[in-house]
Amino acid sequence: MRSFAGCDPAAADELYRRFAGRVYGLGLVMLGGDAAAQDLVQDTFVKLWRNAERYDRSRGKLETWVLLMARSLAIDAIRRRVLDARTLERADHPPDVDRAPGPDERAVTADLAERARRAIATLPPEQRAALELAYLGGKTSTEISDLEGIPIGTAKTRIRAALLRLRELMSEEVERDDV
């Protein structure tokens, strides 16, 4: 990030390689279109550079910082227009633009994404719903509590349980691979 803050093109390329796909995918899910998702990627990288010197490793992973920045921009975009309900299932249908096969290194990312999707599929539906509302819908626990008609403590517990379960499941996957 320090190199990126110093306008290093190689650092910018590396950050793009690591995060553009996820931000683009986030945009497809939250904003519902290729053009809006591309705008989100552009806006996120500009904001990333403008705030690069503020990144503090002690506060969390770079990946989380970048994706939450993108999510915040997406939520702002949503608030500026009417948003149809989008779910993660809809994002599984590829956009109607041809994509050339990615380079070999993207196979690793695709494999990780597939593993993560498998992990999410095993979550109890109520936990998955709470997590999607919180992460993709930008809802607070209070708003989720109102939407789902559940106590606010239950909403918080579901999100927390979902995140811990995902981490646990992915750790198990890694252990199986190591055997």
Add this chain to the structure above:
Amino acid sequence: MTTCDDVRPLLPDHLLGSLPDEEDDEVRGHLRGCAGCRHELAQLDEGLGVFGSTLAREAPAELRGRVREVLEEEWAERGTSRRRRSDRPPWAMAIAAAIAIAASAAFGVVQLGHARTAQANADRYESVLSVLGGEGFRGGQLRALGDVPAEGSVLAYRSSHDQSFVLVFVRAPGLDGLGTMVVTRVDGTTWVPGQIAFDGDGDAAAWWVTPRDVGSIDRLTVRAPDGSALASARIRDV
């Protein structure tokens, strides 16, 4: 709110940035002193990363060029001064620091003096500090913690070359003697940069140059000569 049972249900919202400021401050305060909750936060962070990874899609090939062009425009407009600061050689930084120290002495900050006068002079530091280069200002208002009506401010300049400054101005009417400053970092660790001297009117000012990262400072607390907590400031980016 002080217990882990209170804080842990809030950690996901804290991670997602959706807590109200006051609640978020309390969570941060708890995390500073609780390794267990920090560990859980790290686990939640990993879980969030897993969820985020499911969203990955291959972006259109032309998007890379578009983002690169936009960044280059941004760098051309705003990046020159940032690059200039990072390219400055270390010896120039040392000279600039020496100039700033001499200027500080000239402004009377080093001397025991009236905090109000020194605080007014703080505005004049901007032209001096701009010579150093760095990553920006951080600061906060000191607010009284006890019965003594203390007030003041903290100003930190975040250098990119291990020569950051911190200025502290305090007024606590009637206080006299040597107090202590305690810095608390975001990870909960603390360090004592030194003492701060109150004159007979209760004014005090202190400053120090440090190679430490002032960006990690979360709070600065001033203790009175008798050891009691006098005032505290939350340090934020300006």
